[in-house]
Amino acid sequence: MINVIGLGYIGLPTALMLASHGNEVVGTDLDKGLVATLNAGRTTFKEDGLKDLFGEAVRSGIKFTDKYQLADTYIISVPSPYDNFSKKVDPRYVISAVGEILTVCAPGATLVIESTVSPGTIDKHVRPVIAARGLEIGKDIHLAHAPERIIPGNMVYELVHNNRTIGADSKEIGDRIKDLYSSFCQGEIVVTDIRTAEMTKVVENTFRAVNIAFANELCRICRHDGIDVYEIIRICNMHPRVNILQPGPGVGGHCISVDPWFLVGDYPSLAKVIDESMKTNDSQPEFVLNRIHDIMRENNLTDTKRIGLYGLTYKENVDDCRESPTLQLIKAQERHLAEPLKVYDPMVEKDLVCNQYHDFDRFLDDIDMVVIMVKHGHLIDNMEKLDGKIVLDCHNICKLPGVYHL
């Protein structure tokens, strides 16, 4: 039996996928409200294909509870944030999950950590918890690291089709966990050691963060000289060995804006490019705010109450607002002691900020200028409604005349 610990954005789809591919699965989360929602037959976030997968897993017998279970395999998918001050990974949720598992698990059980952790975390923080219980790793208990790689917005597809990495102490355990994931994963699964698996995951996200920072820096250089950054990137990317990502209003989410900091925290004198890249991405919402003020001046707009931000999530077509550039921009606006801006996001039902609208037409009625922070499909389908507004398009998706860019 498999006990999946943590039923968030990664744990839930993984548990559902395992259950609907012939595995006996119980999902555990300490959040009783979340467990009650799942037991009432409802999913807890929006994601393409998740509802169907949920239905299939329930028919296959998946169970949800707030208690750790007696199982032979555990998949740990709990948060692994970074400490704001040291920038190092904060492993407390992983440590606590491992500790709880050790009180209930079957002898010889395997603990698979899916949460992203900085290189060395398992050696430094997980092995000592096991040793302190007098258990021998490789005999009484087994360890593996299978970092997730799925992208929000396309998670269900990527769970099946992405290649994966599995780190384990021995080939035997690695191959056993590989067989488990092969029950649903059609991608190639590489078996390696735990330290390498930890590093590859963080490096993948760091590569993307640095590439986006490069695009954001280019955007500032091109703004300085009045050149079209999108055209520059488009032409450069026609070169067979160049692949620059797109500038945007900032980098959000709980991965690309977090994981690279682990390397800065652990290797402060070595991770120079990474450190600068993260600072560039983190200052992008402030850059957008300055653009808003420039455009207001150019159009003799004096009232920030008539400015609206379209999009509150960290990226398009998801409902996740963690580390969202819009939230960062609102904070920057508060630091300038300016009037709060209006906000609308069709994916966000809860009230998260003041001046948040839930009706697109009313939002548009109350503003003169709209800033496209997130390129939701909803906006692409309704773009003509922005006609007549002053538009700052942070994603180069609006083809209306007179649109401003970053």
Ligand code: SAJ
């Ligand atoms: N962004 C840009 N420009 C781009 C692409 C993205 O500004 O060209 C911004 C987005 O708007 C968003 C942020 O970056 O605010 C991150 O979005 P994302 O789509 O790049 O990535 P995530 O955070 O949703 O998912 C990433 C993925 N990692 C890689 O592609 C290397 C995913 O595969 C990982 O599983 C996930 O992190 C994770 O959980 O680690």
